[in-house]
Amino acid sequence: MDCERFRRMISKKLDGELSRDDELLLSKHLEVCPDCSRFFALTEQSNELYRGMAEVEVPGTILPAIIAETTAKERTNVFLPRWLKVAVAAASIVTVLAGIDIGKRLVDTYTSSDQVTLQETLGLDYLSENPPGSLGNALLASSGGGQDE
Amino acid sequence: MQDDAELMHLTASGDESAFRTLVERYQGEIYNFFLRTADSEDDAADLTQRLFIKLFRSARGYRKSSSFRTFIFSIARNLLIDHYRQKNRADVVSIDEISDGGGEFEHGLHDDGPMEMIEALELNEAFVKAVRTLPDEWRIAMELRVGRQMSYKEIASVMGRSVSSVETIIFRARERLAEELKRFRE
Numbered sequence: 001m002d003c004e005r006f007r008r009m010i011s012k013k014l015d016g017e018l019s020r021d022d023e024l025l026l027s028k029h030l031e032v033c034p035d036c037s038r039f040f041a042l043t044e045q046s047n048e049l050y051r052g053m054a055e056v057e058v059p060g061t062i063l064p065a066i067i068a069e070t071t072a073k074e075r076t077n078v079f080l081p082r083w084l085k086v087a088v089a090a091a092s093i094v095t096v097l098a099g100i101d102i103g104k105r106l107v108d109t110y111t112s113s114d115q116v117t118l119q120e121t122l123g124l125d126y127l128s129e130n131p132p133g134s135l136g137n138a139l140l141a142s143s144g145g146g147q148d149e
Numbered sequence: 150m151q152d153d154a155e156l157m158h159l160t161a162s163g164d165e166s167a168f169r170t171l172v173e174r175y176q177g178e179i180y181n182f183f184l185r186t187a188d189s190e191d192d193a194a195d196l197t198q199r200l201f202i203k204l205f206r207s208a209r210g211y212r213k214s215s216s217f218r219t220f221i222f223s224i225a226r227n228l229l230i231d232h233y234r235q236k237n238r239a240d241v242v243s244i245d246e247i248s249d250g251g252g253e254f255e256h257g258l259h260d261d262g263p264m265e266m267i268e269a270l271e272l273n274e275a276f277v278k279a280v281r282t283l284p285d286e287w288r289i290a291m292e293l294r295v296g297r298q299m300s301y302k303e304i305a306s307v308m309g310r311s312v313s314s315v316e317t318i319i320f321r322a323r324e325r326l327a328e329e330l331k332r333f334r335e
Contacts (some may be wrong), residue, residue, distance in 0.1 A: 011320040015294060016308070017301055042327035049276045049330075052294045058180045058197070059190075065198055066172055070205040 003036055010040050014047055153217035161208040168208070172201050175221055178297065182222070185280070185292050186229055188236065196228050203228070215306055222297070222307045225288055233285050272333060279329035287322040294319055 009026045012018040018026070030037050151170065159167035179200055183193035203224055211220075236292075280288065285310070293299045293307060301319075305312045 007324070008316070008320050011323050012316065014323075015301065026243075038331075039324075039327055042330050043323045046276070046323065046326040046330055047295060048282070049273065050291070052273070053185070053277070053296070055177065055181050056184055058176050059194055062180065062194055062197055063169075063172055063178060066205075067169060068164075069198070069202050070168065074255070089276045 003033065006030075006033070006036050010036065010043055014043060123140055154211070154213040156212045157208050157217070160205065161211065168205055169257065176201070177219065179225055181291055182225055182297060183229070185296060186285075186288055187232060192232065196225075196232060200225055200228055202276045216303070218299075219303050219306045222299070223309075226307050229289065230285070244286070272330075275329065276326070276332045279326055283322055283325060287318055287325070290315060291322045 006029045009018055009022050013023065013026060030040060056118055151167070153171065153174070156167045156171045159169065176197060180193055180197045183196045184190065186195050187196055200221070209225075257325065280291070283291065290304055290308065293304045294301075299307070300316050301312045304310075304315045304319075308315065310318075
């Protein structure tokens, strides 16, 4: 007798996956095969023991840790569409290049002029070493080298 | 109650509460799955966290093809296989190395006397150890079938195997456990 075949049926029966026809074949076999009957009892018991294992409460730290991991920084990475990320990167590069170009043009324009300094043009002459109205400038003026008239 | 797939869709659009609902809905099942298949409570907690972070990251690419439960357990199974590889553990671990974490029983099978109770506790302990010494894939399949009550078809989908292969794995696992029970009784 092919006991392995019937033991496979026993396993399927315990899982509720045995066909009606096989159920009948199996029950007839179990009536005459003490080894398979013993196997049936043992597997049934092992199923009961398995189901008897307690479901453990989830530690309370898990949910907050998951939520913390998946907020802000994750969200930025995950939810920006790819096309938007590319567009932002491209816009940044264009802005930087345009800035360099404008800067160069300004420098070229105003460093060639003897009359007006770049700082004056940009209204940044207060950044000079002795801006107009400063004590240093007054001293320079008194010695004939200041910017104040 | 909102559908799991719908919650995934909302998660993808940035709805934090939808994601939280998914975590609350599945964390118990997932944690207990890992508790019985990984090596310790710490590993189970770590794997649970990693699973939900992975789930969150996969929200945008999620397409409702199979059931969400099958989908989430497929992630769990893959994480577990990686975990086994990282730990470089042998397919079967020695009984002495096995912790009892996650193997508590709700009640003994007998409650009619001290001797019977001790015997029941010993039996439960021996059984937990027997489950933990099963080869990885057998243990995963048994947990999905008996612990999580999945059908052979669902398990096949989670494990990336054929239904007949799953059927055989579960049968072999049962044979092994029956053998251990028989040995315990002798």
